[in-house]
Amino acid sequence: MKKTVIKASGLTKVYIRGTEEVYAVNGIDLEIHDGDFIALMGPSGSGKTTLLDLIGCLDSISSGSLEVFGKDVSKIKENRLVGLRRGHIGFIFQDFLLIPSLTALENVELSLYFARQPQDRKRLTRLFEKVGLGHRIDHLPKEMSGGERQRVAIARALAVSPKFLIADEPTGNLDTRSSQEILDIFKKINKDEGLTIILATHNPRLGSQADRIVYLKDGKVVSKEESSLY
C-alpha cells in the first residue's frame, strides 16, 4: 500500500473580488500517493493553478481539509507554511522564475541555502548532468534558451531532495520538442527515483503521458467528458 502524500477533502478556496465571491477551487476531494505522476488538466480558469498553490502550501485554504505529509495544513498559519515547503516541496513555474543575476549553479545553490542544506558542488554537477545541462552551469539565465532555463528550474527544485514536485504549466513557454524533453525528465525522475509529481498542463499530448489525469472545470474535479477538453 502506497503512502498518502496529499489528501484533500472538500478543499475550497474562495477569493473576494469586490462584492463577488469567486470559488477558484470548489470542494475538491483528491488523494495523491507516494510515487504518483499526476496531470491536472482543464481549461484556463478551471482552478489548476489555485489547486497547485494550495497543495504546494503557498496559499491558505478557505474551507475543507488538506493534509500534506499527514499534517493538517488548514491549522498551520501562513508564515509557518514556509517550514513545510522548505526542502519538502519542489516548485517549477511556467515562467521559470530564475534569479537573473545568478548563474544556473548559483540559482540552485540559493535554493539549498534557503533550505538550510549543504551546497555540495559535486552533487550539483551530477544533478545538472541529469537534467542535461552539465556544460552550462556557469551561464546566466539570459544566456540560455527557454528549455535550458526550465532545466535549471528543475535542477533547483530537485536539489533540495523534495518529497513531491509541483509543476505549473512547465512547458507553457516552450516549443514542442523542448516540452517533450522536459516531460521526459519528469518521467525519468518519477520512474527512477519514485518522486511524486503533480503537473498542470493544457497540453493533452503531455498530460496523457502521466499515470493519472485529474480533470478540472470551474474549480471542481470532473470526468474526462465533462472537462470540455475533448
Added chain:
Amino acid sequence: MNIVSVALKNLTRKKVRTILTIGGVAIAIAVLVSLWEFDTGYQRSLNADIDKMGYQVLVTAKGCPYEAATLMLQGGGGLRYMDETVYQKIVSDPRIDKITPQLVATAYDPARQAGRGGVSLYMGIDRSYLALKPWTKYKLGKWFSSEDANEVIMGYEAAEYEQRAPGDKILISGRNEVLTVVGIFERNGTQDDGIIFMPLKTTQKIFELPGKLTGIGIKLKDMRQLSKFEEDLYNVPGIQIISLAQVKGTILNLISSAKAMTNSVAMIAIIIALIGVVNTILMSVFERTSEIGVMKAIGASRLDIFKIIWVETTLICVFGGLLGNVIALLGGKAIEYVIKTVLPYAPKGHLIVITPHIVLHSFFGAVIMGFIAGLYPAFRASSMKPIEAIRKGE
C-alpha cells in the same frame, strides 16, 4: 551562495542606478567628513598657533577683546598702550614662571608690495621673549649687542621679503631711523616669521612711546591658578587679561555659528541621500516582486528576504561611505584653499586633517545610514505573500 553574494549580484544588475545612488551617499558623506576634518584641522592648527606663542596669558591695555584676540594672533598685541609700571608690578609675582614685555609698532612703508604700500610690523622685546619661545633659533647672526642698540633681528619671512642679511641696514620709513640687521630667525610657522624685532628700549625711543608697552606675555607655573591670578590683577586700572584659552574660545565661537549652518547643510545632504537610497531599493524590490515570491516559495523565510534587502541597502551605503572618504581626502586641499580665502582668521598649517577616527566614524555612520534606509524596503519585501508576489510579477 549566501545572502551577501546574492545582494552584491543584485546591485550589479542595474549598474547605473546603483552607481548614482552610491554617488549620492558618497557626496553626503564627503560633505560631512570634510566638515569634521575642518573642525579637527582648524582646532589643531589653532592650538598649534597658540602653543607656539609660548605664553598662556596676555596682559594688554583695555579694549575690545575680539580685536585684541585677532591682533594678537596676527602678531600684534592690540595697539593700545599701557604703562611699563604694570610690568614692574607683576614681574615678581611668585605664580609666574616666565614673563615678557612687548611693544608692537607699525610703520607705513610706501615701497612695500611693489610700490602699492604696506605696513611693516615691529616688535620691541627683551631676552625674556626667547625664554618663552625656547624653540626659536637663529638662521643667521645673533642677539642685539645692547638693550638700546639700533639693531634689528628679522623674522624669516620679513628677511626674505626685504632681502636682508646680517650687517645690512634697514630704514624705518616715516621715522628716518637706520638700523643694522644683526640676526635672522629661522622659520617657525607663526606670525613671528613676518615681524621685525628690536630691543624694547630702542622701539620705545624710535616710536616715541617711552615707558609704554602693548602687551605682557605670561606663562604661569600652574594654569589652575589662572582665575585667581586674573582676579588679583582686576584692580590694576587700564588693563585686561586675556587667557589664550579664552582667545581660542572666542575664535571657535566665531566660527561655530558658521559651522552650525554647514552642519545643517550636511544633515540635509544625508537625509536626501537617505531618501534616494530608500527610493532605489524600494524600486528594485517592486521590480523583483516575482523573484522574492519564488525565493519564499522555495524556502526563504521572512528573515532571509529581510536580510537580503537590508544587506543590499547597507552595501550601497558602505560603498558610498568609502567613496565619500576618498572624495573628502582628494578634495580636502581644494576645500582648504576656499576656507582660507573666506575666513577672516585662518591659522597656519593644515586646516583639513583626516584622522582614522573621522574615517571610522563616517564609515560606521554610513553603515548605520544603510541600516535605517534598509528597514522599510526590507520590511515590505519580507511581508510579501509568496503566491501574490509570484502572480503579481508574472
